[in-house]
Amino acid sequence: MMACAEVDELLPGLALGIATAAERRQLEDHLATCPNHPHLAELEEVAAMLPLTSPPQPPRDQLKHRLMARVYADLEPVVPRAPWWRRAGGWLAAAILAVVALGAGAREWFVSQQLASAPRSWALAPTGASAAQGTLVYLPQQGTATLALTQLPPLPSERVYEVWLIRGGKPEPAGTFKPAPDGSASVIVKGTPAGAEVVAVTEEPGPDGSPAPTTQPFIAGPLN
């Protein structure tokens, strides 16, 4: 067992994240039973402030896209396997269908079932001079759609952006938002993109947006 003096000598290194694996193990063993080193938490707090001395640098927008894509993929629920008697109905139906459709049709049916539950994404493009970029990701199993946007133009404080799903030629309001200071936004879309033809974003009066668009969309994408 390490002596207290030896521990105190190594605590700054532990707080700074440079203790070797062996040092760390010995320190943890000692600290688990010894109450003489309460200042470790303060040393850790000091270490955690050191990053502030480096100039902040915004990472590229793509990094946020990649991170959020990973997060959404992680959100896909792990569907618990239903008990066999519940599954049997589905298999029975599939078996009957397979017989009826004589093979080829059944395969199509399976594929279409899989497609219906697979995540889908669509790209949005600017309609005019804007540099905005966006992606709509739809998770059918979860029933959620998220719109990730970057390079949005800044908004006057009393205005908001509003998302629209255009279904049967009619725009449905799908949520309002304000972009982050770096011009990005990640918005949970209200309503489902299934069956809609277009997703679009307009600038509207805040804080609640409009029931129908009052400006031309500056970014939009077809949902097919």
Added chain:
Amino acid sequence: MAEAADAELLTAVQQKRDPDALARLYDRYSSLAYGLVVRMVNDPGAAEEAVQEAFFSVWKNASSYNEQRGSVRNWILSIVHNQAIDRLRRMRARQRLDVQVELADDIAQRPDVWGEVAASLDRQRISQALGGLPSEQRAAIELAYFGGYSHSEIADLLRIPLGTVKGRLRLGMDKLRLALAEPGLGLAAE
């Protein structure tokens, strides 16, 4: 949209698995995180990987945050720091790197994002406290924290005995601790 506190956003990540809450924490702290890692690993590609891993780990492990051990910002930055150290060590295993031990003098004024505003007071205090250290203590701390060098590696680099490295780190860190242990900083004075 009202500005939610960091802790509320983290709770939303943990309890509701709300991606939007994570995105907002990312918006607040990704510039700090990326600035730190770029300084450490000096490679934009590796820095992006480390930042992505760190924020994904925030997403997966939000429940391991303990508010008694410090602010959400500091917790996130310590995860980022660990990711950067892991990468540094792997990179060093392949090649010896020149570490940037430049003494951070005047920090460039940049347009503040929300998290930046909240960080600016802390930044001023830690920069002042670090600037007030004798240069040999400061160099030891910077080699450790930003360079990710172990005690014995710092001893080799500076050609000083191991005991001297430990002594410098200890004196320097204790001075920072006391300099920052003033009311309003969340550190207990002794």
